[in-house]
Amino acid sequence: MAQDGQVEHFDQSVDRLDARLLLLLTDEPRLGVLECSRRLGVARGTVQARLDRLTARGVLTGFPPAVDLAAMGYGLTAFAVLEIAQGRRREVVDGLAAIGEVCEVHATTGQGDLFARVVARSNADLQRVIDEIVDVPGVRRLSSSIALSTPVPPRVRPLLERIT
Amino acid sequence: MAQDGQVEHFDQSVDRLDARLLLLLTDEPRLGVLECSRRLGVARGTVQARLDRLTARGVLTGFPPAVDLAAMGYGLTAFAVLEIAQGRRREVVDGLAAIGEVCEVHATTGQGDLFARVVARSNADLQRVIDEIVDVPGVRRLSSSIALSTPVPPRVRPLLERIT
């Protein structure tokens, strides 16, 4: 930053170089530090320092393996909105967490109290999973909808490009 | 598989060793092939072959950097259910994709036609994003709810552990 004189984004935690680095790694995650430095046209130590800093700040939390559940046989994704009995959220969350097919749970404002993403192998399997969810003590009502397609897959890219 | 004589899971695409490997990489993604082989107690070539195979089968799609949007200033997450005008889904999806804060879109069954996950820097910022979404041609109605917490963060772990 000192030397390249770039304008600082108002959020100082990620500057242009950081963003370019993250984008590069998004496209080719297995790149080593050395290769990154070559592509970005900076010294290797700089890339190393940036990665360390991003990690220290919690922006970069790691490089988890991306597993395609569909390729593993879990071809169905569904979303469930749950209404739960007053004051039993903790209990319900624990119950949901115990179900492997429940891949994500959020507590939300609005009608539903909890929002869950679940996967299943087939319609019949989904039925089973939903029954399991409904059977969790404290769950009052469940309304679900199946994901037919995912026109915009999970992404961070545009937000990073904005900084670049 | 030949030598260790483990029982085959009914879905042949991921066996016990594969699952253990993926779990290991989930916990410590930066591990190299050599280190993985040591931890798993198999030869390096085996790990290499498994990774290649998992990748070829599309189960392992890569090691994308995990960026924490909250740490980048996007501390708010919200979910939006959209109703759209008949036959204009493509158009709406394109419009949504153009909004960086829209991090994910699914087409679903049920009342809503589209389901989106969006992030924002603050309540005011969320308002702006939502207005932007509503302004996308073809969007009829939007109902949103804010994620207050995420008791179960995105995970694949339990499904892999089941195989192990």
Place this chain on the structure above:
DNA sequence: TGTTCGGCTGGTCAGTTTGTACAGTGGTTC
């Protein structure tokens, strides 16, 4: 104006890992 500080550069070093190859062994299948 001069000094200090932080970040970047470009270089070196030893140690480790990767990619690739090969022969050997033991189950499994036909």
Place this chain on the structure above:
DNA sequence: GAACCACTGTACAAACTGACCAGCCGAACA
């Protein structure tokens, strides 16, 4: 019994990593 496949153990050259250093430059500050 032969062919096949997956895994093991080994080898080697090439590449990468982590660590360190001196030097340069711009920004902040007295």
